[in-house]
Amino acid sequence: MKPVNVGLLGLGTVGGGTISVLNRNAEEITGRAGRAIQVTHASARDLNKQREFSTAGITLCQDPFEVVNNPDIDIVAELIGGIEPARELVLKAIANDKHVVTANKALIALHGNEIFRAAQNQGVMVAFEAAVAGGIPIIKAIREGLSANRIEQVAGIINGTSNFILTEMRERGLQFDAVLDEAKELGYAEADPSFDIEGTDAAHKLTILAAIAFGIPLQYDKVHTEGITDITPADVDYAGELGYRIKHLGIARRTDHGIETRVHPTLVPRKRLMANVEGVMNAVLVKGDAVGPTIYYGAGAGAEPTASAVVADLVDVTRALTSDPENRVPHLAFQPDALNDGGVLAVEDNETAYYLRMSAIDQPGVLAEITRILGERDISIEAFLQKEQEPDTTHVPIILLTQKVREGNMNAAIEAIEKLPVVSGRIMRIRVETLA
Numbered sequence: 001m002k003p004v005n006v007g008l009l010g011l012g013t014v015g016g017g018t019i020s021v022l023n024r025n026a027e028e029i030t031g032r033a034g035r036a037i038q039v040t041h042a043s044a045r046d047l048n049k050q051r052e053f054s055t056a057g058i059t060l061c062q063d064p065f066e067v068v069n070n071p072d073i074d075i076v077a078e079l080i081g082g083i084e085p086a087r088e089l090v091l092k093a094i095a096n097d098k099h100v101v102t103a104n105k106a107l108i109a110l111h112g113n114e115i116f117r118a119a120q121n122q123g124v125m126v127a128f129e130a131a132v133a134g135g136i137p138i139i140k141a142i143r144e145g146l147s148a149n150r151i152e153q154v155a156g157i158i159n160g161t162s163n164f165i166l167t168e169m170r171e172r173g174l175q176f177d178a179v180l181d182e183a184k185e186l187g188y189a190e191a192d193p194s195f196d197i198e199g200t201d202a203a204h205k206l207t208i209l210a211a212i213a214f215g216i217p218l219q220y221d222k223v224h225t226e227g228i229t230d231i232t233p234a235d236v237d238y239a240g241e242l243g244y245r246i247k248h249l250g251i252a253r254r255t256d257h258g259i260e261t262r263v264h265p266t267l268v269p270r271k272r273l274m275a276n277v278e279g280v281m282n283a284v285l286v287k288g289d290a291v292g293p294t295i296y297y298g299a300g301a302g303a304e305p306t307a308s309a310v311v312a313d314l315v316d317v318t319r320a321l322t323s324d325p326e327n328r329v330p331h332l333a334f335q336p337d338a339l340n341d342g343g344v345l346a347v348e349d350n351e352t353a354y355y356l357r358m359s360a361i362d363q364p365g366v367l368a369e370i371t372r373i374l375g376e377r378d379i380s381i382e383a384f385l386q387k388e389q390e391p392d393t394t395h396v397p398i399i400l401l402t403q404k405v406r407e408g409n410m411n412a413a414i415e416a417i418e419k420l421p422v423v424s425g426r427i428m429r430i431r432v433e434t435l436a
């Protein structure tokens with residue numbers, strides 16, 4: 001059978017990994033797909049750059065639109081990243097009747113509704129397994145493997161760079177910046193690494209997970225997003241003393257009131273599997289009403305783990321080329337007319353337990369004032385740590401773990417406690433999830 005021709009946009013970390021995996025495993029891939037999958041064209045900014053992989057047999061060009069407009073190409077793999085020109089290239093490829101594979105979570109989270117609509121109208125496929133949790137086949141697991149279930153919760157470590165930084169900080173006591181530089185060198189970080197450490201990348205991925213889990217359109221704007229930049233080594237230690245580890249989680253959860261979508265550092269009990277996912281590894285817990293809890297674990301970033309997902313999408317698309325568009329797996333798991341808006345909650349209506357760290361004057365009655373403010377807002381204390389006086393101050397760090405509370409109540413309590421004359425500075429808050 002005639003080979004399938006792939007046009008690749010971007011020869012960076014993921015583009016290079018994709019070429020290497022396609023070359024090395026050509027025989028297996030052809031056996032699985034039923035046809036050879038060959039990269040015939042690729043666009044790169046620098047045509048003369050020395051690369052670690054072979055581009056033999058690939059026609060290179062600088063203008064990615066040349067690839068997208070080439071009539072011989074069946075599938076375009078968009079591995080450039082960012083919104084423009086990626087969005088225009090993908091829409092152009094679709095208009096030219098080409099299928100698309102992309103690793104670009106920012107593009108799917110922000111413009112996926114438009115892109116999937118265009119693909120649906122044109123009868124082509126857009127596959128994006130590499131966009132969430134790198135090599136872990138999480139899209140496939142939820143969209144196909146768990147399609148019998150009413151999904152209750154998706155929660156996980158979905159940014160490898162943040163997890164790598166938190167792990168190195170805890171295990172080796174390294175400084176934030178040094179670890180971030182290492183993550184950049186290893187090819188884990190986004191082109192703009194603030195996307196990793198400020199939670200944006202995880203929010204893009206959570207947007208996609210929430211859509212396919214709950215049958216809602218992509219709604220990036222509704223995700224509450226916090227990154228890891230405010231986490232101090234002291235918080236890492238106090239969390240450890242209380243029996244927890246700090247992990248950066250994305251959580252999409254069905255509640256009685258609506259759907260919570262949020263991304264933030266989280267205290268997770270040390271004995272949970274999720275607390276022991278280290279380095280660049282990702283893990284996603286998916287709870288369905290029939291199957292119960294399931295966990296998916298693997299490398300969330302890096303050249304070949306990500307290429308594993310890109311190539312699997314190329315195989316999937318190749319296998320489905322002859323199928324009637326109506327009978328293909330829908331982009332967002334549910335048929336387009338079965339998507340509903342789902343009632344994603346405002347962040348004030350989310351419910352979690354909290355870790356609070358504050359600095360207070362060491363004198364009688366202070367704790368009573370703090371607990372009164374919490375009590376007035378129905379917030380119960382679960383555990384308490386009072387540490388030695390901070391050097392050169394009259395203050396002591398106070399660490400509290402609360403029971404579950406509506407976020408709006410916690411905001412009001414924090415505001416009131418911060419106004420107490422005996423409390424100085426801002427209160428550090430980290431949400432706590434038992435993930436049971």
Ligand SMILES: NC(=O)c1ccc[n+]([C@@H]2O[C@H](COP(=O)([O-])OP(=O)(O)OC[C@H]3O[C@@H](n4cnc5c(N)ncnc54)[C@H](O)[C@@H]3O)[C@@H](O)[C@H]2O)c1
Pocket residue numbers: 009010011012013014015043044045046062064079080081082085103104105106130131134187188189190191300301302303306
């Ligand atoms: N690196 C990872 O571990 C990883 C994992 C999952 C998903 N992703 C996603 O994969 C995509 C690519 O990431 P990467 O890490 O390979 O990035 P990268 O920076 O290593 O590679 C991107 C390549 O695209 C090229 N490029 C940029 N703009 C271009 C343009 N206008 N025309 C032609 N080429 C252009 C760049 O020169 C570069 O070689 C991004 O969407 C990223 O979010 C990356």
Ligand SMILES: N[C@@H](CCO)C(=O)O
Pocket residue numbers: 131133134158159160161162188189190196201300301302
């Ligand atoms: N920068 C991303 C790449 C994988 O999507 C991460 O660190 O998880």
Ligand code: NA
Pocket residue numbers: 129130131132133134135136137138139309
């Ligand atoms: Na994946």
